[in-house]
Every structure is written in structure tokens, then in C-alpha cells.
Amino acid sequence: MNVPVADESSITADDDGPFDPKTGDEIAELFARVMRSRPPPVKRAVFLKPHACATAKFDISADLPERLKVGLFATPGTHDAWVRISSDTSPATPDKANSTVGFSLKVLGVPGTKILAGEEDAQTHDFLTQNHDVFFVDTAQDFLEFTRAIFDRTLDQYLAAHPTFDQILKDMEKPVENALATRYWSTQPYRFGDKDYVKYAVRPCSAWPPEPPAEDEPSYIRARVERDLAASDACFDLQVQLRGDDANAFPLDKATVRWDESVSAPQTVARITIAKQDVAANEAACENMSFTAWHALPEHRPVGSINKARGIAYKKLADERRTKNNVPIREPQP
Template sequence: MEIQSERELAAITRLKDLFLGLQAERYVDIDRRVQRPVFLKPQGHARGVFTLQPNLPEELRIGVFTQREFSAWVRFSSDTVPQVPDAANSTLGLAIKLLGVPGRKLLEGEGQALTHDFVLQNHDVFFSDDAEAFADFIEASLSSAEAFEEFLASHPATDAILQEMAKEEDSVLLARYSSTVPYAFGNRFVKYAVRPGRGTRPPGPQAERGPDFLRRDLRRRLLKDGAHFDFFLQFQKDPEAMPLEKATVRWSEELSPLIKVATLVLPAGQDIDTPGQPEAIDNLSFSPWHALEVHAPAGSINRARRAVYKASADYRRRRNHVPISEPLEAV
């Protein structure tokens, strides 16, 4: 979907400048490496197997959902800087990179890559409707505490969503994830959802909640039990009630129930601290536009992400001397 107005184009330019400026500032302040602008605290990674449900209806066999199984890399993260304790920010990210996916990808410069990305977080709506509102939000948040408070006071819907996002999470493997924004599914539109699957046990009553408890919990669980997630589609049934261009609007699961289409299994016995692997996965980029055209991102927020993610990934790779590359296998 093309940029819809000059105002949107101007907002996307503002967002690129804001996020690149944030990356440059953190390069000096953190460890003299350029970090991601968002979801930069890594909680851990895992190799997995993404398996489609047997006997999917023909209408669901589109794009990546035409194949039986993919190997995958998964990255769990928090939307904060690494020094912030886990309990102080519970906005979590889940990025899935499927391997061995044929077909041209939408992202500039990576069209021939044999991978496909899903980018999700642990909330089902975004806190700004469109690129212009998002740019206003970022400018206010980076200005001063007083300016940000004034912004939230004048944008009650954004304030309410941010309060919803402040929910506590006990484990990255117990969180419920959503794409938050829509994607094409052939000639229809969907949101993606990921839920903990069978056998995922809650933490014990005395679970330790130190500064990095999410990472320690993930390491312990993957070493011992592995993990299991279910992957769902939610179709747009009513364009008015389930809009593409207003990212703060929740898509009702009563109006459009989730449809399970795949499972994601992270096998037991993995150690997220295996030498070399954390650095290799953190050097990867994950983008909603690293996707087949039949799964093209939709809406203003996604159009902004196309430009911002690409600019920030290119800047990070250039300054860190990391070449553009995609993994070929998950072992």
C-alpha cells in the first residue's frame, strides 16, 4: 500500500530522523555499538520449528501457509535499554524469522532472501492511529517529562493504551502476542496472534524477579522443557469496525474469532548463552516488510515502519560493520 498523503510522507521523514538520532545518541551512551531504536533489550533467542496445521482449508493456503513446515529463528526482547530492570518495562517483542521461504520479498535490497519475518508484541493494538500521530508522540516523549505529560493529557486514547501495556509479565513464554497492525492475506486482511500452547507451565509462587528475571526464566525453560506456541489469523470482517488505517482500534475476537493455522515449537535443550549465538541473532534485522507480497503490511503505521526499519537497520549495520545477510538454517 502506497503512502497516502504529503502529510504522511512528512511524518515518516520525521520518524526516520527521530529514530536515527536516538540510535546515534545511544551509540555513545551505551557501549559504542549502534543498537536497535526499539525493542533493543534482548531477552534471548531460540531455534524453532513452525508447522502448519494439517488439512488447512484451501482458502487459507496462501503464501507461507502453502508449505508444511519451516525451521525458524525466534528473538524475544523488551522495548527498553538493556540496563533497565525487566519489572520496570513489560512491553515485550517476539520476532519470528522463517527459513527456506521461496519467492520475492518486499524489502528493498533483500528481495531474493529465503526468509520471511513476523514481528509481534504483547499487546493487540498500537498506541497511535497513524504515522503522523506516532511522530507527534515520539517528539513529545523525547522532549521533556512535562511535554510528554501534556501530550498524554491531550491524547486520552493513547494514554489508556499505554496503561494497558503496563501489565506485568511473568515470562516471555507465557505472554500473548499480536501483530497489533494488519497485513494482507491475498485479497483479504488479517492480524496475526501467537498464544502459549500446551504444556507451558506458569512460574512457581516463589519465582525470583531480579533485574533480568525474564532472561533467566527463558534460559531455564528452554534448557529443561522447550516451549510451544499456537499461531493464529484474525480476518478483517467489517472494514468499519476493523479498520486498516486506525491502529488504536481493537479488532473484536467476537466479531472475528482467531483461527489456528500453525504451531511454533522451540525444542528443549537449547542454551541462549551458547557462545556466539546471541551476537549472531542480535545482528539480524527483523522487519514486517521482509515478507512475501501476498502478506504485505497494511496501514499507515506499517508504511512508516517500512522506511524507519530499513533506515535504522542500514545505519546499525554500517556503523557496526555487519554485512546484510539472512540465516540459511537454524542449527
């Protein structure tokens, strides 16, 4: 396999491109309005419909090539972890609506100072992925304009003027047979030490028989995860896809562009094992957790304006949710 060679001078303080923090502030305020409009307790602004909250083990591979022994992955070993699987819709929306499904991973017992302001001492590291390999807009400013269009009830006009965004949204509306047999992607890039950028992917490594979506059951995704994890273990591989040499083909701040896996194939760096368990019993634990890509070591700093806006918005929204629900800001321990 040909692995792209990194230019040592390619990562600079300006690698994210232009970004105005006010963009993240405005996105946070728009989503906060949605949260405040709902009856208490205050729920998440996004990925609101839970399918599973599971304890897991995160095993960092011992035989990684030197280039991949970076940050969290520099030392092989096993960490406790939490996995939250959810849909980006309200709990009342049936799964046949084909909303985006997210796979959030929180690795515990990770030493080192983190980059999230106010939570630098947290011993956790988060990874956020979804079941489509690109995002539906390019930049944070695009996402702000899209969100404004929803509030202004001008979404049809906005999408008509942005056909690429419209098509990706349609592509994202795909059925999920089994969340444990689904592949997930970060869609956004991250630093990987001083020389590289990567995108993350989560690939299932358990074999599950094909099973068509149960369109007559509004929450069949949850039902199947609960059924399968009550009977057996599940596993996934966490992978990194190194950025290729062509900056136009592997952009850092154009999230609709797919990084070509035939040019740079994802490489496995860790195994996620979800042991057989009653995942429904864990739901309250995940409800009080905050998952953000900024729960991270500096070597894995999120890159791009969408990641920066998320860093601002997710922090503000999580703080407001936990304050109003009288839940302390505290990361889980191993």
C-alpha cells in the same frame, strides 16, 4: 464459527489510506539520533533488552481451509526459524518496569520475491508481535507527533490531549510472568492474498505453571526463559484473525481499535516449536539480525500507515546499525 466473508473488491492500491513517506523518514531520523547518542557498538533503536534468541521449527498446517492457503501458507511443510524475545526498553531497565515485550519470528527457506527494497531475493519471512493486542496510537502521523513530544519534553501535555493514547500506554504496562506463557499480537493489519486482511497472533501451546514476577530480580524474564528452555521444549501457534465485514469495527489505519475476537476468532495456521537449547549462546546471532514486517511475500504485504512508516524507518535504522558495526546485510540461511 462464523467467518466474515471478504469482498473481492475490498483490497485496492489505496487500502492503506493517506501516507506521506516523509513521516517515516522523520521517525527514522529521530530514532537514529537515539542510536547515535549511545556508545558503540550501535544497538537497536527499539526492543533493545534481549531475553532470548532461539532456533525453532515452523510447521505450516496441512489441513488449512482453502481460504487460508495463501502465500507462505499455501504449501504445508516445515521451515527452520529464529525467535527473538525482547523488551522495548534499555538493557539496564529492570523487568518490573513492565515494558512491552516483543516476540519476533524469522522463518527461513521461504522462496519467492519479497517486497523489501534491496532484499527482494532474501529467503526469509518475518512476523513482529507484542504482548498487547492494540497499539497506543492510531496512525504514523500520531506516532511521529508522540515521538516529537518525547524529544521536545512535552509528552505530559501530549498525553493529556490524547487520553485514549495515554490509557493504552498504561494498559501496556503489565507484568509478564513467563515470556513462554504469554500471548502476542501484531497490532497492525496485513494483506492475506487478494481478498482478505488479517492480524497475526502468537498463542503459547506449552503448559507452564503460574509464577509471580520476581520483582527483586532485574532480568527475571530472561532468567526464566533460559531456565525453562534448558529443561524442555516450548511451542506457540501462529494464528490469523480475518478482518470482519464492518470496516469501522475492523479498521486498517486506526491501530488503537481492537479487532473483536468474538466476531472473528483467530485461526491457527502454523506451529512454532522451540526445542530445548542454550538460548544465551545464540544472542550474538540475533543481535546482527534485522526483523521487519517487510521481509514478506507480496501476499502478506503490511497495511496501514504505521506499517508503512515502520518499513521506511526499520530499513534505514538497520542499514545504519549494520554499516557502523561493519556487519554485512545478509539474511540467515536454513
